[in-house]
Amino acid sequence: MQNQTYNPASVEAKWQRVWAEQGAFRAEASHSKPKFYGLIEFPYPSGAGLHVGHPRSNTAMDIIARKRRRQGYNVLYPIGWDAFGLPTENYAIKNHVHPRAVTQENIARFRSQLEALGFSFDWSRQVDTTDPAYYKWTQWIFLRMFEKGLAYKAEMPVNWCVSCKCGLANEEVVDGVCERCGGEVVRRVKSQWMLRITDYAQKLLDGLDTVDFIDKVKLQQRNWIGRSEGAEVDFALEGSPETIRVYTTRPDTLFGATYMVLSPEHPLVDGLAGRIQNADEVAAYRVAASRKSDFERTELAKDKTGVPLAGIRAINPATGAPIPVWISDYVLVTYGTGAIMAVPAHDTRDWAFAKKFGLPIVEVVAGGDVQAAAYTDVADGVLVNSGFLDGLRVAEAKARMTGWLAEKGLGQRKVNYKLRDWVFSRQRYWGEPIPLVRCEHCGWVAVPEDQLPVELPDVARYEPTDSGESPLAAMTDWVRAACPKCGGPAQRETDTMPQWAGSSWYFLRYADPHNPDMLAALRELQYWLPVDWYNGGMEHTTLHLLYSRFWHRFLYDIGAVPCPEPYRKRTSHGMILGANGEKMSKSRGNVINPDDIVAELGADAFRLYEMFMGAFDQPIPWSTQGARGCRRFLDRVWRLADMLQPADGLSPALAPAIHAAIKKVSEDYERMKFNTAIAAMMSLVNDFYAAGSITKGDLAALLHLLNPVAPHITEELWQSLGLGRPLYAQPWPAWDEAALARDTVEIAVQIGGKVRGRIQVPADMTAEQAAAELPGHPRVLELLGGKPIRKLIFVPGRLLNLVV
RNA sequence: GCGGGCGUGGCGGAAUGGCAGACGCGCCAGACUUAGGAUCUGGUGCCGCAAGGCGUAUGAGUUCAAGUCUCUUCGCCCGCACCA
Numbered sequence: 001m002q003n004q005t006y007n008p009a010s011v012e013a014k015w016q017r018v019w020a021e022q023g024a025f026r027a028e029a030s031h032s033k034p035k036f037y038g039l040i041e042f043p044y045p046s047g048a049g050l051h052v053g054h055p056r057s058n059t060a061m062d063i064i065a066r067k068r069r070r071q072g073y074n075v076l077y078p079i080g081w082d083a084f085g086l087p088t089e090n091y092a093i094k095n096h097v098h099p100r101a102v103t104q105e106n107i108a109r110f111r112s113q114l115e116a117l118g119f120s121f122d123w124s125r126q127v128d129t130t131d132p133a134y135y136k137w138t139q140w141i142f143l144r145m146f147e148k149g150l151a152y153k154a155e156m157p158v159n160w161c162v163s164c165k166c167g168l169a170n171e172e173v174v175d176g177v178c179e180r181c182g183g184e185v186v187r188r189v190k191s192q193w194m195l196r197i198t199d200y201a202q203k204l205l206d207g208l209d210t211v212d213f214i215d216k217v218k219l220q221q222r223n224w225i226g227r228s229e230g231a232e233v234d235f236a237l238e239g240s241p242e243t244i245r246v247y248t249t250r251p252d253t254l255f256g257a258t259y260m261v262l263s264p265e266h267p268l269v270d271g272l273a274g275r276i277q278n279a280d281e282v283a284a285y286r287v288a289a290s291r292k293s294d295f296e297r298t299e300l301a302k303d304k305t306g307v308p309l310a311g312i313r314a315i316n317p318a319t320g321a322p323i324p325v326w327i328s329d330y331v332l333v334t335y336g337t338g339a340i341m342a343v344p345a346h347d348t349r350d351w352a353f354a355k356k357f358g359l360p361i362v363e364v365v366a367g368g369d370v371q372a373a374a375y376t377d378v379a380d381g382v383l384v385n386s387g388f389l390d391g392l393r394v395a396e397a398k399a400r401m402t403g404w405l406a407e408k409g410l411g412q413r414k415v416n417y418k419l420r421d422w423v424f425s426r427q428r429y430w431g432e433p434i435p436l437v438r439c440e441h442c443g444w445v446a447v448p449e450d451q452l453p454v455e456l457p458d459v460a461r462y463e464p465t466d467s468g469e470s471p472l473a474a475m476t477d478w479v480r481a482a483c484p485k486c487g488g489p490a491q492r493e494t495d496t497m498p499q500w501a502g503s504s505w506y507f508l509r510y511a512d513p514h515n516p517d518m519l520a521a522l523r524e525l526q527y528w529l530p531v532d533w534y535n536g537g538m539e540h541t542t543l544h545l546l547y548s549r550f551w552h553r554f555l556y557d558i559g560a561v562p563c564p565e566p567y568r569k570r571t572s573h574g575m576i577l578g579a580n581g582e583k584m585s586k587s588r589g590n591v592i593n594p595d596d597i598v599a600e601l602g603a604d605a606f607r608l609y610e611m612f613m614g615a616f617d618q619p620i621p622w623s624t625q626g627a628r629g630c631r632r633f634l635d636r637v638w639r640l641a642d643m644l645q646p647a648d649g650l651s652p653a654l655a656p657a658i659h660a661a662i663k664k665v666s667e668d669y670e671r672m673k674f675n676t677a678i679a680a681m682m683s684l685v686n687d688f689y690a691a692g693s694i695t696k697g698d699l700a701a702l703l704h705l706l707n708p709v710a711p712h713i714t715e716e717l718w719q720s721l722g723l724g725r726p727l728y729a730q731p732w733p734a735w736d737e738a739a740l741a742r743d744t745v746e747i748a749v750q751i752g753g754k755v756r757g758r759i760q761v762p763a764d765m766t767a768e769q770a771a772a773e774l775p776g777h778p779r780v781l782e783l784l785g786g787k788p789i790r791k792l793i794f795v796p797g798r799l800l801n802l803v804v
Numbered sequence: 805g806c807g808g809g810c811g812u813g814g815c816g817g818a819a820u821g822g823c824a825g826a827c828g829c830g831c832c833a834g835a836c837u838u839a840g841g842a843u844c845u846g847g848u849g850c851c852g853c854a855a856g857g858c859g860u861a862u863g864a865g866u867u868c869a870a871g872u873c874u875c876u877u878c879g880c881c882c883g884c885a886c887c888a
Contacts, residue, residue, distance in 0.1 A: 216883085219808065223884060230888085248888060261888090304886085330886045340888050348805075349886050418887050538882080612828070614816055619881085626816065628841090629828050635843090676818070679827035686827090748823040753869045755823050793868055795822050803868050 008602025080127035129502030136453035165464035226418025247336030252397035256364035431496030439483035611674035
């Protein structure tokens with residue numbers, strides 16, 4: 001047996017070489033076996049290199065993938081690069097190099113870092129979103145959406161990041177600032193490409209019922225889509241043919257609508273211009289509102305502001321009473337109809353507004369004190385002051401009023417979503433060109449498929465411009481094009497796609513990564529899809545995860561993919577925090593570089609620690625001391641060889657513990673309870689040392705279980721046992737329930753629920769036997785001290801509780 | 805404000821309603837050592853010499869039995885946020 005000390009550096013390099021030479025982790029081309037497709041979010045190859053967060057997800061899925069291979073599955077565990085993006089572009093600008101060169105360097109570094117950690121990726125399938133052979137298909141998908149009317153250009157107030165000089169999607173604005181750089185975000189009206197994700201709101205919602213995502217993810221997506229049911233109602237204007245249409249979720253409260261509010265941007269304000277008596281005041285308010293960023297309008301301005309439209313009155317269709325019309329920026333032009341009926345008695349915002357401006361508050365649902373606060377309870381309320389609704393409960397009144405409105409032609413049932421269309425243009429260089437040209441005669445025309453990809457041209461300057469135009473706009477030769485339809489003069493679109501484009505379908509490309517003719521052959525997609533298990537960060541729930549579900553569902557609708565949902569199962573890992581419990585960041589000085597840990601302790605110890613440090617789905621502070629403990633464990637495993645007996649089978653004394661460990665570890669891996677799986681293996685090793693000597697069979701069992709977490713050291717020890725083919729190619733061990741059984745167990749004896757002692761009883765003792773035999777047990781008699789037993793509770797294998 | 809989650813030793817954390825603190829870190833003592841940031845042995849929730857008592861944020865409740873279920877209060881985290 002080997003007696004050298006454990007040297008991870010040489011062991012790990014050796015096995016990484018062997019795996020590469022043997023093509024150990026290549027997905028098999030044959031479709032004969034059952035498949036398993038495990039996915040982790042492909043990294044953005046930043047200049048900072050890998051951080052300790054990446055391996056947490058990668059190791060977890062690596063464990064699953066390695067176990068699945070050994071369970072006989074054909075496993076696809078791929079990796080690639082989400083390589084377009086602003087940081088690379090900004091770095092390139094600063095250092096006067098081409099973003100492509102920066103990207104290549106970063107990818108090379110990331111790849112070597114990932115390889116050093118021994119992940120069982122199929123490197124032959126790696127994809128790179130910046131590769132024209134890849135983004136050809138990103139452009140192709142965009143054109144299909146364009147054809148179907150899902151991509152459209154619109155003048156939109158967009159979220160403009162002042163520092164990136166670029167428009168952002170709603171999802172990219174976090175706490176009112178740019179998600180990426182933290183810069184100020186203002187509203188700016190720009191002509192933008194949009195994707196009609198709102199057309200898919202219901203499908204995206206319904207699809208959630210068919211997939212196995214953790215509840216938190218489903219809930220967050222549901223909230224983000226934000227479905228609500230209510231009614232649209234038309235309010236007539238006094239002395240005018242115009243009407244104001246509103247959306248409300250509370251049609252039952254129509255009798256309590258005492259005024260109306262339009263958003264400042266509502267078109268009707270222009271339409272009524274001639275009749276508004278305080279036009280100057282209204283105009284001033286609109287200008288002031290337009291200057292506010294969304295941040296100011298929402299976060300900072302809970303205090304209501306507004307101006308009445310003097311001379312304008314609407315008619316409440318339920319009461320027939322004239323009511324005033326106001327404009328206020330608490331009503332958003334982007335939601336519903338951009339106008340509301342205000343029911344101050346039963347809506348907190350309307351209530352605050354009415355109190356501030358002295359508008360009438362009329363109670364229509366009994367149960368609160370509406371002069372003191374809005375009463376919003378819909379469960380118990382009963383309608384009052386509401387004509388034909390009086391006496392009805394809220395739910396019933398809603399239905400009755402909706403029916404009444406439909407009957408009178410005043411409104412109808414309506415479903416609304418908070419989800420908004422996806423702003424898809426970016427005014428930057430390092431992204432996929434949008435494959436459209438604008439012809440003076442034909443308008444926007446798709447670049448024909450045989451001319452894809454529209455490649456990103458080399459430009460002299462990448463700097464974003466203050467005018468809000470992409471740097472590509474300065475490339476006049478490139479911009480000039482012939483219209484594919486009429487041959488006339490045309491100009492290319494110079495905006496590029498957002499980073500989310502390439503990542504919205506990358507998992508499809510892995511199924512058939514080198515296909516020159518289509519995004520992936522249907523035959524391959526039919527075999528590999530859907531992704532069986534996708535692990536990633538919670539921060540992508542309403543961005544990448546939602547976007548990619550949208551794209552996938554669209555591709556399903558046009559017949560390009562075989563299943564409606566891309567991911568069968570979605571789990572999420574917790575973030576690794578700095579040792580001080582704060583988020584790791586350069587500015588906080590608490591960043592851990594995985595390279596340093598691998599150099600000191602080895603990749604296996606690093607992997608082991610990342611899986612052991614705490615519950616997988618919880619955020620957790622880093623502790624290098626804890627990582628050293630994991631290295632100590634591996635040292636102990638290595639030294640087990642010193643007490644090895646040549647026998648093959650399991651030691652009789654250790655067999656029950658080994659079978660229990662096989663069961664525990666096998667089950668815990670599946671539930672991503674990696675920390676307790678590892679604790680069980682540590683306990684087993686403690687048992688081994690306590691036993692004094694172990695057989696080859698004992699050690700082999702441990703190596704089987706530990707292999708997915710610490711693949712290098714286990715292969716090395718396995719080889720030293722001389723048990724044949726490498727461990728990665730060995731079947732996953734089974735446990736024998738019968739072997740778990742022990743003859744006797746120690747159970748607790750409780751008196752009145754408090755533990756007073758322990759006794760040995762046969763493991764298979766039933767409640768009847770216990771009731772018959774245990775009251776006479778000497779230790780039980782002693783604990784009872786002569787008191788009579790009133791009640792006896794026996795939990796097999798666990799405890800005896802005596803009530804006295 | 806709305807929605808979700810969580811409060812367990814010095815620390816990370818275990819615990820199908822059934823022996824709270826597994827496993828690890830740290831710490832204490834000892835052994836082996838020229839040496840120890842190596843290794844091994846023992847100890848380590850709190851109070852107490854002990855017997856014993858007290859302990860899972862808080863207060864109540866259900867139960868033979870509650871960290872776990874129900875309600876209260878306090879605190880923390882995450883998501884959304886004037887979405888009518």
